[in-house]
Amino acid sequence: MTHPAAAIELRDVEIRFETTTLQFDCTIATGGIVAVAGASGSGKSTLFHLVAGLEDPDRGEVRILGRNVTTLAPSERPVSMIFQENxxxxxxxxxxxxxxxxxxxxxxxxxxxxxxxxxxxxxxxxxxxxxxxxxxxxxxxxxxxxxxxxxxxRPVLLLDEPFAALDPGMRAGMRALLGELHAEEGNTILMITHHPEDVKALADRVLFLDRGRIIAHDTLDRFLERRDNAAIDRFLGNE
Structure with missing residues (x-):
């Protein structure tokens, strides 16, 4: 049974490429800002493409707001996506x-x-x-x-490294603007970022990916306290 508070559910989703297979299983509640982090090649963009409908899973189910959207075209999904190159x-x-x-x-x-x-x-x-x-x-x-x-x-907004090309001052301004608009809209935001400061400034929760798997899905506080994984330590600069 689908939980009514779920904005996005990836149920045993698997997508196979020539040299690797990515697997995602998670439930994201409505109304928050979730940072999606991990090293390059860990599967962040693929996860976004699965939610947006830009790629189809080989197995499993993608659900948005309780509806199975696995076979729906991108235009039919209640999702907007902003790419790094805009x-x-x-x-x-x-x-x-x-x-x-x-x-x-x-x-x-x-x-x-x-x-x-x-x-x-x-x-x-x-x-x-x-x-x-x-x-x-x-x-x-x-x-x-x-x-x-x-x-x-749209109730779900996907941001793929939206601040990557911006200098630190512009990044801070865009983060503040995004936070204000989110408070007004009440939408669910997933944001790919390589910057811990973006995570700390905006996110309620963090999805951390490593080699095509979700290895952490934590509240922000819990994520920042973690010392049990080398990839997370590298991201947070704890090494």
């Missing part, structure tokens, strides 16, 4: 890029245009509607991507 179209202005979150065909009503303006205002980009992405800073482009996710109002 996936903006360079030849389209900011408002149009955000509008793609409402209608991929860009059939936008006046009410939709108001939603776009409101979302841009919420991420600190009021008046940027006509700007083109190449004229923006890295932090501004990530805020456009966040605005696009906001107008979709």
């Amino acid at each position: 996936n903006l179209f360079a030849h389209l202005d900011v408002a149009t890029n955000v509008g793609l979150g409402i209608s991929p065909a860009l059939r936008l009503t006046p009410a939709d245009r108001e939603k776009i303006a409101h979302a841009l205002s919420r991420v600190g980009l009021e008046g940027f509607e006509q700007r083109l992405p190449p004229t923006l800073s890295g932090g501004e482009r990530q805020r456009v991507a966040l605005a696009r996710a906001l107008v979709r109002h």
Whole structure:
């Protein structure tokens, strides 16, 4: 029986590649911010792709908000995803890029245009509607991507290293913005990061992956106290 508080369930999920097999089994409650950490190649992006529907498992079941979505296309899942490279179209202005979150065909009503303006205002980009992405800073482009996710109002948001290209000052500002928006939206956020400071500043819980397995699924406090695994020690700098 599915627990009503579960945002995401990976039930005995297995995905096979040429040289390795990844296995995931976990339940993520609704409404929190979960950091997904681990060394490069540990399976973090694959886990995201399974939740988003960008890859299909060879075995097992993916459930979101109690519904089996294993065979659903990405567009049919209640999920938004922001990639490290933010996936903006360079030849389209900011408002149009955000509008793609409402209608991929860009059939936008006046009410939709108001939603776009409101979302841009919420991420600190009021008046940027006509700007083109190449004229923006890295932090501004990530805020456009966040605005696009906001107008979709999906209950699950996946962030794949959203601050990777930002300098420390911009990282801190984006973390603060994300925390504020999460408090307003009440959505469930999973965030891939290689930075312990992102985990400490934002996360309620931590999923830690090592060689295609989830080796820790802890509250933040419990995770920070761990001294029982070399990969976690390396990540936290405890060595």
